[in-house]
Structure formats: structure tokens, C-alpha cells
Amino acid sequence: MLQIDDTIISFDLIEREFICDLNTCLGACCIEGDSGAPLIYEERDKIEELLPVIWDDLLPEAKKVIEETGVSYIDEEGDLVTNLIHGKDCVFTYYEGNGICKCVLEKAFREGKSDFYKPISCHLYPVRLKEYDGFTAVNVHRWKICKCAEVLGRREGVKLYQFLKEPLVRRFGEEWYEQLDIAAKALPDAE
Incomplete structure (x- = not known):
């Protein structure tokens, strides 16, 4: 240490x-696992503010989950995490034509629509x-x-x-x- x-x-x-190899893994870290991405409360609040900006890029299933239960939840370990679609995909995922799973929050940032890159837990993964x-x-x-x-x-x-x-x-x-x-x-x- x-x-x-x-x-x-x-x-x-x-x-x-x-070095992340998205062409091989296809963004599996946003899809697999037993809960969503860890969040801090300030990130959750920022994401809620950004919903109008990213709404059109969200998957239809993600919109439904967010409308019903919000952008986040407390997982079994007591951590605040992003919500999931059918217990699998993060609600902020989208898929490019080549099948690579990406993040709508990062997409909005890269397009200059937001000053929030994505949750730090995702950026650091x-x-x-x-x-x-x-x-x-x-x-x-x-x-x-x-x-x-x-x-x-x-x-x-x-x-x-x-x-x-x-x-x-x-x-x-x-x-x-x-x-x-x-x-x-x-x-x-x-x-």
C-alpha cells in the first residue's frame, strides 16, 4: 500500500x-454487475437537473424506470447507485450501431450540452x-x-x-x- x-x-x-478496450468488451461494465454505479448525493442531484438535456437520448425502458422509481436507489450494501433497467443495464446507457454500450451523460458532456462528465465512480473504473x-x-x-x-x-x-x-x-x-x-x-x- x-x-x-x-x-x-x-x-x-x-x-x-x-487501457479500456471498448471494441472487445463493448462497455460491459455499464451492463453487468449486481447493482448500478456508485453515486454521491451531489451527483444524483446534478443528474436529476440534467434529465431534460439527456431525455431524448435515453432508451425507452430507461425513461420508464426513471419515471417510476427515479435515477438512483439504495442497493443491498446501503450505497446510492444509478438505477437499472431490468436489473442489468444502467439507465444512462445507450448503444451505438456497432453494439458498444456508452453513457448518455458523457455524450451530453462531449456535445457541450453539460458541464457534468459522468459519475466519478464511472470515470475512475x-x-x-x-x-x-x-x-x-x-x-x-x-x-x-x-x-x-x-x-x-x-x-x-x-x-x-x-x-x-x-x-x-x-x-x-x-x-x-x-x-x-x-x-x-x-x-x-x-x-
Whole structure:
């Protein structure tokens, strides 16, 4: 484990290679799993504000779920998460013609319709954060659907923390990321 400020970081973040390979996995992390994407309450509120902006891009089933039960729910572990369609797809998913599952929140951001990228848990994935009294644990969720991302990362020589620079800076700041980069490069087997 590595400590930077009030974070305890798994070495997996700096030792493992990773690049999302949407052409292979087709965005499975937005479809599979036992609950929706973790949210903080401010994100839920922002998403509710954005509904008029993203409404036309939502799947018909997603509109129905949101109308009936809202954009989020509390899962079995007591966490606030995005709502799901039939217990599977996140309500904010859409599919491109090539079958790749993507996020309508990110689409609105990229089209300049919103200043909200997407929930930080989605942007950071496969990193998962867990808040404790006095510190935040920064862990890597290993899942078979991301095996292709590990293979692509190894082939391209990109570490997970490098691939996730943008969301890590978004969550923790530039100075934190610079400290992480220095620590990663100081490891004995670092290139």
C-alpha cells in the first residue's frame, strides 16, 4: 500500500497495465454487475437537473424506470447507485450501431450540452474508492470483463494510473497525481 495525503492506494493502481478496450468488451461494465454505479448525493442531484438535456437520448425502458422509481436507489450494501433497467443495464446507457454500450451523460458532456462528465465512480473504473474515518481507500476492482483492457495495456505499456490520469486528477487534484507518478516511477521494477 502507498499513502498520499489522506488516501491509501493499492499497488495494483501503479503496477498493473490497463487501457479500456471498448471494441472487445463493448462497455460491459455499464451492463453487468449486481447493482448500478456508485453515486454521491451531489451527483444524483446534478443528474436529476440534467434529465431534460439527456431525455431524448435515453432508451425507452430507461425513461420508464426513471419515471417510476427515479435515477438512483439504495442497493443491498446501503450505497446510492444509478438505477437499472431490468436489473442489468444502467439507465444512462445507450448503444451505438456497432453494439458498444456508452453513457448518455458523457455524450451530453462531449456535445457541450453539460458541464457534468459522468459519475466519478464511472470515470475512475476499474478503480473503486471506499471512504473510511480519516482516509479514502483507492483500490482496483479486478473483473473478468476487463481482461481485454489488461491485455491491451500490457501490449501498449500503459499503467492503470496513467490511463486514469484525467479522472484521478478530477477526483484528487494535479498535485496528488504528481505524487502518485513520482512514487510509481520510484518503484524498483519501474521502467
